[in-house]
Amino acid sequence: MFKKLMIGMLAIGLIAVSCKDDDDTISVANAGEISGGPFEFDVDGEADMVSGITLDDTNAFGTSSTWIVTDDQGNILGLPPTLTAVEGVNFDEAGTGTCLIWYARYNGTITGLEMDMNANDVTGDFDLSNSITVIRNQVANAGVISGGPFEFDVDGEADMVSGITLDDTNAFGSGSTWIVTDDQGNILGLPPTIMAVEGVNFDEAGAGTCLIWYARYEGTISGLEMGMNANDVTGDFDLSNSITVDRNQVVNAGTISGGPFEFDVDGEADMVSGITLDDTNAFGDNSTWIVTDDQGNILGLPPTLMAVEGVNFDEAGAGTCLIWYARYSGSVTGLEMGMNANDVTGDFDLSNSITVERNQVVNAGTIAGGPFEFDVDGTADMVSGITLDDANTFGDNSTWIVTDDQGNILGLPPTLMAVEGVDFDAAGLGVCLIWYARYNGTVTGLEMGMNANDVTGMFDLSNPITVTRNCNTSSGVLSGGPFTFMVDGTPDMVSGITLDSSNATGPNSTWVITDDQGKILGLPGTLAMVEGVDFDAAGAGVCFIWYLRYENGVEGLAMDMNTSDLKGCFSLSNSIQVTRQ
Secondary structure, rough: OOHHHOOOOOOOOHHOOOOOOOOEEEEOOOOOOOEOOOOOEEEEEOOOOOOOOOEOOOOEEOOOEEEEEEEEEOEEEOOOOHHHOOOOOOOOHHOOEEEEEEEEEEEEEEEEOOOEEEEHHOOEEEOOOEEEEEEEEEEEEEEEEEOOOEEEEHHHHHHHOOOEEOOOOOOEEOOEEEEEEEEOOOOOOOOOOHHHHHHOHHHHHEEEEEEHHHEEEEEEEEEEOOOOEHHHHHEEEEEOOEEEEEEOOOOOOOOOOOOOEEEEOOOEEEEEEEEOEOOOEEOEEEEEEEEOOOOOOEEEEEOOOOHHHHOOOOHOEEEEEEEEEEEEEEEEEOOOOOOEEOOEEEEEEEEOOOEEEEEOOEEEEEEEEOOEEEOOOOOOOOOOOEEEEEEOEEEOEEEEEEEOOOEEEOOOOOHHHOOOOOHHHHHOOOOEEEEEEEEEEEEEOOOOOHHHOOOOEEEOOOOOOEEEEEEEOEEEEEOOOOOOOOOOOOOOOOOEEOOOOOOOOOOEEEEEEOOOOOOOEEOOOHHHHHHOOOOHHHEEEEEEEEEEEEEOOOOOOOOEEEEEEEEEOEEOOOOOEEEEE
C-alpha cells in the first residue's frame, strides 16, 4: 500500500501545477480504476499470462495512456500499450518475485516514464491507477529435454540412446536425477547423469516402451525410488517432458558356439560335435538348423542339434560349409533346400555361423578281395577277383604295391592286371600285402627295397589284402629197425628200411643221417646209398636216419649243420635209430 500512498502524493503535486481550460475549470490526469487478480503463478518454464483485467475509465482523463508493469519497488519492467498487450505478457520469464500492473493517463510532456526508471519518479501531468499484484513463486522446474524418440529391436544386441540434450535455462531445484520408467510411470532406473542414461542397455528390458525423464527437486521428497511410480512422487518435485524408447520384439536366433571344424575329404565319415546354443535372448515360434555352402546356398535343414551332429560332411566333397541356427515366426519363404539363406523373407533371423572346412586330400579308396592263402609248392599262385572302389579316390597318379608284412616294398605292379599276374609261389614262405596307392606331385620312397610306411609327399594307401604263403611239404613215413651194431671192425649196414611216400609232397628230397643231437653226419641221396653206409666206421654212439622233402630255398641243409637250424619249407619224416655199441 506504500505505493498507493506515494502515487496519491504525486497526484496532489500535479494538481498544483495544472492548467485551467477555457471555462476556467481545472483538469488534471486521472487514470481511473482497474480490476482483476490478484494473480499467482509458479515459475516453472511454462508461460503464465494474466486475464480478466478490466478498466473503469468513467472518470479517467488524460490525452495519453499506457499500461505499466513494475516490480514491487516501482521499477518499470514494461510499458504494454494496451490491455491486450498486458494479457500477452509472460510473467514466467520474469523469474520469482512480485510484479504490479498499473494503468496510467497523462497530459503533455512527462519525464521518467520509460523502461528501467521508477514509476514513483515520473514527473508531469501524470496519474497511475490502482495496481494489480502478480506473485511469481519459484518451484522445482526440470527444464526441457530433447532427443529421440528411439526405436530398437530386442535382439540380444546392446541398444543405447545418444544425442539427448537438456535445456536447463529455467530449471530450478538443488537436487536432480534422470529417471527411466515404463509407459505406466513405474520407475525402472535412476541414472544420476546423462552419461549414465546413455549407458543403459534398453535391449535387456525386453519388449515394450520406456520413457526417459529429467527431474529437479527441493528438500525432502518421497517415492523417488526403484519400483515406485514417478506419478506418485510427493514434495517439491518436477519432471521434464519425456523421451520415448520403443523396444520392438523381433525374431532372434541367439548365438551358437563350437568349432571351427576342419576335415579331410578322404572317404571317412566326418561329423561335428560340441556345438552349443545360447538361446537366452532367442525369440521365434519356430526353429531349425541350416547347413549352407559359403555362398549361403542351403544344403540341408537338420531339425535338431543331434541331427546336425549326425551330418557326414565328408560326403559334401571339398569346400566350405556353414552351420547356422534359425528362429522364425509365421510364414517365411525361401527356407528350403536349393534356395539361399540370404533370400529368406518373413519374420526370420539367423544366428552367427560355424565354419566347416573340407580339405581335399589324396585318397586311395578301398580295395576288396581275398584274403588269399597259397601253398609254396613250386606251382604258380596268382590272386584274382580283386576290386577297387574308387568312388571317393583322389590323386593324379596311382600304382599298386606289394609289400611284406613289415611294409617293405617287394613290387610296384602298375595295374590290377599286373597284380593278378604276380606269382606269389616264387616269393617263398611268408605273408605279402597288396595295396592300392594314389598320389600327387613328387613323392619320395616309392620304390623297390624301400618301406611303404616311409613314403613322403601327398600320398595315400588303401586298405591291404593279405596273401599268406604256407609251407606244404610232407616227407612220408619210414619203417624198419631200430638197428643195434657192435663196433668191432666189421662193416655194419642197415637193411629192410621202407618208405611210404604216398602222401609225401615237395619237389626235392634227400635222406639225412644225424647224431643224437641233430648234427648232420651225412646226406645220402637214395635209400640204396643209406643202406650202403658202414655204421661201424662211425664208432660207438647213436645215429638217426631221416627222410626229408623240401621246397627250393631251404637253408642249413649241409654236413655238420643241425636239423634244428633248417630254414625254409621242408618236412622231416620219423627217424630210425641206429645204436652202435
